[in-house]
Amino acid sequence: MKSMEDYINLEQTIYQNILQNRNDILQEITQLSATELASYESIVIFATGSSSNAAFAAQPYIASKLQIPVYIEEPSFAANYMMHLNQKTLYLAISQGGHSYSTIHIVEEIEKHGGTVFTLTSDLESPISKKAKHVIGMGMGVEEMPYVTAGYSATILILDLLALELSRQMKRLHTEDYEKELDEMSKIARFLPEVIAKAEQWIEGLKEEFLTADRMIFVGYGSTYGVAREGETKITETVRISAFGKELEEYMHGPYIGLAKTDRIFFIEPHGKLEERAEKLKQFLAGHVETVYTIYADKVEERQARDLMLGVQTSEYLASLFTTIPVHLLSYKVSQWKGINLEISAYPEFDRITGSKI
Structure with a gap:
């Protein structure tokens, strides 16, 4: 079985394949008429876990383009309490793996009520692929490792591309701007x-600090809110310590009071x-906690010793395509330093008892 690190190293190839084959991958939805596309007044994405985190990471880009x-x-929650479909x-x-009970259920409910939903998954032979009427393949193989990394990143890229393609089809984006956006995505792939x-x-340079952590808190905004959420998910799953992922302003409205040094x-x-x-919040935190880190998408003139500069100059809307890599690597490496075997389920009876996966 490939490790999380193996899949992280495959992301450049996966991105390049998706970019090259985007027309085939998105054909199921881009074949909608311009008139039908223009009738939509909003988008609702149903997802949970890392799929949900990826959706939040793509959300600002989709909204800006469409x-x-x-x-x-x-x-x-939507299937049980919010089943009020809107034709507009x-x-x-x-569902990256295609086995999530709740996502399969919402797809079935929407279609049962006469609605249309487009389902994104990496496994075209999965239960959700067999039940859904409109399936979009992710253009990558099935990720063997249950703690997904490449699949999370691929989801962001596909959602971004979907917005880009639809905006062009709806004549909300000039051809020159369309090409510029594609070039930016290709540039990011080259930088991976x-x-x-x-x-x-x-x-590696901060190994001791990361290894001895009792709690990690990730803070982001815009597209990196989804990255912060993914930090919470992955650290909790793999390192198995307390972790939280917060939107910048959300963290400033209460959670900061629970700080520990x-x-x-x-x-x-x-x-x-x-x-x-964000800089103002960091100034406050510096007086109350021992360690604050910043993962910068690009370079900055002044940085603290613990900061990481990734050196990729691009739009803030596209930063989520690569800023999760340090977070995924962190979760993998710390789990391995702690001797946690990620190939063995921590609670093998969970899915059998709860039925969360089909």
């Missing part, structure tokens, strides 16, 4: 090996609209 609101909903809403469902190398060096706090900085706001 110029309509984008909402991310928990499938179980475009529905998407994401360098991003991985910088992240590995950073993690030994907290490890990570800012995921895309150099966007709220950068100054």
Whole structure:
């Protein structure tokens, strides 16, 4: 079985394949008429776990390109309490592995009520692929490792590309801007090996601090809010310590009061609209916790010794395509230093008892 690290190192190839084959991958949805696309006034994405985190990471880009609101909903809550379909809403469902009970259930409920939902999955032979009417393959193989890394990143890229393709089809984006966006995504793909190398060096250099952490808190905004959420998910799953992923302003409205001096706090900085706001929070935290780290998408003139600069100059909306790499590597390396075998389920009876996976 490939490790999390193996899949992280495959991301450049996966990105390049998706970019090259984007027309085939997105054909199921881009074949909708311009008139039908123009009728949609909002998008609702159903996802849970890392799929949900990826959706949040792509949300600002989708909204900016299509110029309509984008909402991310928990499938179980929506199916049981919010089943009020709107013909002017475009529905998407994401299940990378294709076995999530709640996502399968929401797809079935939408279709039973006469709605249309497009389902994104990496496994075209999975239960969700067999039940859904409209399936979008992710253009990559099935990720063997249950703690997904490449699949999470591929989901962001596909959602970004979906927004890009639809915006062009709806004539909300000029051809020249369309090509520029594609070039940016291709540039990011080329930078991935360098991003991985910088992240590995950073993690190894701070090994003792990361290894002795009792709690990690990830803070992001814009597209990196999804990265912060993924930090919470992956650290909890793999390192098995307390972890939280918060949107910048959300963290500033209460959670900061629960600070402990030994907290490890990570800012995921895309150099966007709220950068100054994040700097003010860091100034406050510096007087109350021992370690604050910033993962910068690009370079900065002044940085702290514990910070990581990835050196990729791009739009804040695209920063989530690569800023999760240090977070994924961190979760993998610390789990291995602690001797946690990620190939063996921590609780093998869980799915059997709860039925969360089909």
